[in-house]
Amino acid sequence: MNLYSAGQALCRSYLSAFYDVEIIGKDNIPKDEGVLLCCNHIHLMDPPFLGSFIDRPVHYMAKAELFETPILKTLLPKLNAFPVKRGASDKQALRQGLKILKDKNVLGIFPEGTRSETGEIQKGLAGVGFFALKTDAKVVPSAIIGPYKLFQPLKVVYGKPLDFSELKESKVSSEEATNYIMEAIADLIREHNHK
Known part of the structure; x- marks a missing residue:
C-alpha cells in the first residue's frame, strides 16, 4: 500500500467515525478517462473528503506556501499534491494540471481558490x-455539504459530467467556462442541501 492509499483509508475511517457521512453519485466519475473534479470549498478537510471515498487517486493543487516547510515539502507530493502560486498565472502549475488530465488521471480542484468563510459559494x-477547455477530460461538478460538526450529517455529491462540446465550439473564454462549472456546483448544493 502506498502513502496515498494509506492516507485515503485513514481519512475514510476518521470521517466515517466522527461524521454521519453520505456519498452521492460516485458512479458519475468515469473509471478510465481524465477527470476534472470541481468542488466548492468550505473546510480544511475538503480535499481528503473529496477523494477518500472514490476508487481513483486524486491529484490536487495546493498553495505553494505549504511546500516551504520541510515535512510537507516531502509529504505532499506523495499524497498527489503539487504547488500553485496564488494570485498569479502559474504556468508550471497549469502545465502540470494539463499533463495529469491528458494522462487520464483525476485532478481535484476547488475553483474558488480559497475556503468560503460563510459557506456561500464564491x-x-x-x-x-x-x-476544461484545453483537454478532453470529463468535468465532474461536486459539492460538499456540511458543516463539519461532529456526528452531524456531512455529504459529498458527485454530479453528472458536464457537456462542454457547445462551449468549445463557441470558443468561450476560460472565465465563462468557469462560470458554467460554478453554476453546476451551486445547483448540486441547492438540490441536496435539505435532503
Whole structure:
C-alpha cells in the first residue's frame, strides 16, 4: 500500500467515525478517462473528503506556501499534491494540471481558490475553465455539504459530467467556462442541501 492509499483509508475511517457521512453519485466519475473534479470549498478537510471515498487517486493543487516547510515539502507530493502560486498565472502549475488530465488521471480542484468563510459559494477562478477547455477530460461538478460538526450529517455529491462540446465550439473564454462549472456546483448544493 502506498502513502496515498494509506492516507485515503485513514481519512475514510476518521470521517466515517466522527461524521454521519453520505456519498452521492460516485458512479458519475468515469473509471478510465481524465477527470476534472470541481468542488466548492468550505473546510480544511475538503480535499481528503473529496477523494477518500472514490476508487481513483486524486491529484490536487495546493498553495505553494505549504511546500516551504520541510515535512510537507516531502509529504505532499506523495499524497498527489503539487504547488500553485496564488494570485498569479502559474504556468508550471497549469502545465502540470494539463499533463495529469491528458494522462487520464483525476485532478481535484476547488475553483474558488480559497475556503468560503460563510459557506456561500464564491466566484471561481478562470484557471479551472482553462483546464476544461484545453483537454478532453470529463468535468465532474461536486459539492460538499456540511458543516463539519461532529456526528452531524456531512455529504459529498458527485454530479453528472458536464457537456462542454457547445462551449468549445463557441470558443468561450476560460472565465465563462468557469462560470458554467460554478453554476453546476451551486445547483448540486441547492438540490441536496435539505435532503
